[in-house]
Amino acid sequence: MSIAQNLLDIKSSLPDNVTLVAVSKTKPVSDLMEAYEAGQRIFGENKIQEMTEKWQQMPKDIEWHMIGHVQSNKVKYMVPYVKLIHGVDSLKLLKEINRQAVRWRKNINCLLQIHIAEEETKFGLDENELDTLLNSDEFKEMNNIKIVGLMGMATFTDNQAQIKREFNHLKKIFDALKNQPTTQNLQPTTLSMGMSGDYQIAIESGSTMVRIGSSIFGSR
Numbered sequence: 001m002s003i004a005q006n007l008l009d010i011k012s013s014l015p016d017n018v019t020l021v022a023v024s025k026t027k028p029v030s031d032l033m034e035a036y037e038a039g040q041r042i043f044g045e046n047k048i049q050e051m052t053e054k055w056q057q058m059p060k061d062i063e064w065h066m067i068g069h070v071q072s073n074k075v076k077y078m079v080p081y082v083k084l085i086h087g088v089d090s091l092k093l094l095k096e097i098n099r100q101a102v103r104w105r106k107n108i109n110c111l112l113q114i115h116i117a118e119e120e121t122k123f124g125l126d127e128n129e130l131d132t133l134l135n136s137d138e139f140k141e142m143n144n145i146k147i148v149g150l151m152g153m154a155t156f157t158d159n160q161a162q163i164k165r166e167f168n169h170l171k172k173i174f175d176a177l178k179n180q181p182t183t184q185n186l187q188p189t190t191l192s193m194g195m196s197g198d199y200q201i202a203i204e205s206g207s208t209m210v211r212i213g214s215s216i217f218g219s220r
Contacts, residue, residue, distance in 0.1 A: 003031060004038035006216045014210070018203055021065050023195070023213030025050065029057050031217055036062070044086070044211050048074040055081050067211055069123050072096040079104050086151045086192055086211075089113040089123045091133050094145060101144035108144065111151040111192055114173055116166040118155045127173060134177075134186065142185055149190030149208075150174050154198055163198050167205035174206070 001009075007022070014020060021044040024032050032043060032054060041061060045051035046068025055064055063083040070085060072093055078085075079100040088094055088110045101108045112133070115124030125133065133139055134147075152170040154163040174191045182188075192209040194202025199210040 003034040003217060007035055007038045007040055010212060010215060015203065017208055019190075019209045021067065021192075021209060021211045022216050023067065023211050024054070024217065025068070025213065027217050029054055032058060035216065042083075044213075048078050051082075052077050076100050076103075079106060079108065083109065084148070084190075085110045087111075087113045087123060088147075089115075089125055091136060091138060094133070094142065095138065098142040098145045106144065107146060109146050109148045111149050111190060112147055114150050114152045114170055116152045116154060116170045118162075118166075124152065130173070130177075134180075139185070140183070145185055147186050147188065149188045149192065150177065151192040153195070154193070154202075156197075160198075160201060163201050164205060167193055167198075167202050167207070171206040 011020060019042065021042050022035050022040050023044045025046045036059065042063045042065060044065040044067040045054065048066065051064055051066065064081060065084045065086060066078055066082055067086045069087050070093055075096050085097065085108065094110065097108055097110060112130060113124040114130065115126055150170060150173065154166040157163065170193055171191065174188065177188045190209050191207050192211065193207045194210040196212050196215040199212060202210060
């Protein structure tokens with residue numbers, strides 16, 4: 001199956017309200033261009049250096065999403081062009097994104113990453129940390145970032161009931177967040193959950209954005 005065909009099959013199975021991020025990390029520009037020619041315009045990368053190199057080489061109507069864990073000292077390299085940062089998991093990181101956004105006179109959209117998996121290795125905030133961050137004076141004074149939603153990853157397991165439970169938990173947190181008064185820097189509309197192995201379950205649980213790599217580009 002070609003990349004274009006894989007993309008077509010996946011897109012035809014997604015509801016209209018779900019955005020597809022094609023996860024292109026480690027893939028060559030030629031593969032990304034095949035997806036681009038088939039109509040894909042949103043690509044997700046997990047390393048800033050690799051994403052920057054691809055941004056430099058590829059058409060400028062592409063939306064670049066940073067989906068991996070972000071190191072504060074690398075933020076400056078992607079601020080000129082990044083469209084959405086998925087994995088924001090600390091106030092410290094948010095402050096650096098805001099600082100660089102001010103420098104570039106830009107506004108940067110971010111998703112806060114919530115820890116929902118049973119694995120200890122996954123990054124993310126718990127509910128208390130989320131509340132503390134959003135209610136902090138420092139967050140309220142950040143004028144160059146906008147929290148547009150949440151992101152989370154389920155446990156890597158074949159247990160579908162567990163995956164569904166974790167996604168439903170994140171949806172509950174997202175719904176509570178949406179019920180808070182919106183401000184200039186808090187306007188949650190996006191729930192990013194679901195990857196190649198579990199995106200159907202994620203959509204059933206209310207995901208509005210899925211991050212799919214191997215089902216489009218083949219395994220790494």
